Amino acid sequence: MSEVLDYIEMKLPAKAEYVGVVRLTISGLASRLGYSYDAIEDLKIAVAEAATNVVEHAYKDTVGLMGIGCRVFRDKMEIIVSDNGQSFNFEDLQKDIGPVNPNKPVQDLKEGGLGLFLMESLTDKVEIKQESGVVIKMTKFLERDEVEQHVDGIRSTNAQHQ
Amino acid sequence: MDLYLETLKEPTKWILKVSGEIDAYTAPQLKNKLIPLISENDREVQVDLSDVQYIDSTGLGVFIGALKIANEKGATYKLVGLQKRVKRLFSITGLDEVIDIDEEKREEAK
Numbered sequence: 001m002s003e004v005l006d007y008i009e010m011k012l013p014a015k016a017e018y019v020g021v022v023r024l025t026i027s028g029l030a031s032r033l034g035y036s037y038d039a040i041e042d043l044k045i046a047v048a049e050a051a052t053n054v055v056e057h058a059y060k061d062t063v064g065l066m067g068i069g070c071r072v073f074r075d076k077m078e079i080i081v082s083d084n085g086q087s088f089n090f091e092d093l094q095k096d097i098g099p100v101n102p103n104k105p106v107q108d109l110k111e112g113g114l115g116l117f118l119m120e121s122l123t124d125k126v127e128i129k130q131e132s133g134v135v136i137k138m139t140k141f142l143e144r145d146e147v148e149q150h151v152d153g154i155r156s157t158n159a160q161h162q
Numbered sequence: 163m164d165l166y167l168e169t170l171k172e173p174t175k176w177i178l179k180v181s182g183e184i185d186a187y188t189a190p191q192l193k194n195k196l197i198p199l200i201s202e203n204d205r206e207v208q209v210d211l212s213d214v215q216y217i218d219s220t221g222l223g224v225f226i227g228a229l230k231i232a233n234e235k236g237a238t239y240k241l242v243g244l245q246k247r248v249k250r251l252f253s254i255t256g257l258d259e260v261i262d263i264d265e266e267k268r269e270e271a272k
Contacts, residue, residue, distance in 0.1 A: 016187040018164035023185070024214075041247050048218045052186040071222050100226075102259035106233045109221035114255050140253055 006072040014059055014066040015081060019051045022068055026079065029070060033077060033144060042122035043079070043140055050081035051135045058083035058133060059141040076124075076141045126159040164188065167195045175206040181213035184221030193224045196239075200228055205237040212243030216252055225261055240264055 013019040026047045030040045054066040069080040120126050125139040165188035168179040176199055199207050233241055242264040252258040
């Protein structure tokens with residue numbers, strides 16, 4: 001296993017106006033770590049999707065906090081987005097993951113539900129845990145040639161080369 | 163991290179010019195502007211995204227909602243001028259199959 005070189009953590013109010021702050025912070029961090037332009041753009045969307053989930057679902061009546069943790073490794077970064085909400089509907093999050101089905105009638109298309117699909121498409125690995133709240137961990141490798149790239153985000157080869 | 167919206171009426175269609183970033187915070191502004199525009203019978207709306215640098219699922223959701231309303235009302239809308247990154251998100255999600263997207267940059271209309 002590779003060792004964690006740095007750990008960065010933020011806590012922000014779980015409000016929509018702070019999703020952009022999270023996005024730009026991750027962008028700055030990924031840029032500093034040497035990620036490519038496209039990888040940075042992917043990470044911005046993936047982390048925004050996770051943060052938006054917290055903002056929209058985690059807290060019903062009160063404004064809680066969203067926690068963003070970044071574990072920096074030599075060859076990858078892990079981004080952990082968490083809430084302490086009680087009412088996050090974990091089942092809903094996992095329902096109907098996938099792209100839009102063009103054969104479905106337009107009226108049956110869902111306005112939500114693309115978030116998790118995008119996280120999986122734009123990072124190399126997504127893990128979701130439900131503890132006291134929901135924790136989403138996304139992994140993005142620094143050197144993409146170590147990993148076979150799949151549009152559906154499933155990592156098929158072992159990325160640990162050493 | 164802001165969004166600017168401008169509506170232009172042309173002889174045969176309406177144009178909604180969107181500039182900035184579409185995310186959880188700004189998507190409601192887009193929705194409030196776009197939905198009334200396409201809620202008229204037979205209305206044709208062109209949404210110019212050439213100055214949009216960022217969009218995520220919240221923005222895609224607005225366009226899905228708009229598509230439903232447009233279908234109900236017999237209105238049509240088309241997205242034009244998408245930047246590469248923005249276009250990519252519509253492709254990954256399969257939305258480019260259901261939403262009318264004009265690949266060409268809207269040079270002639272300016």
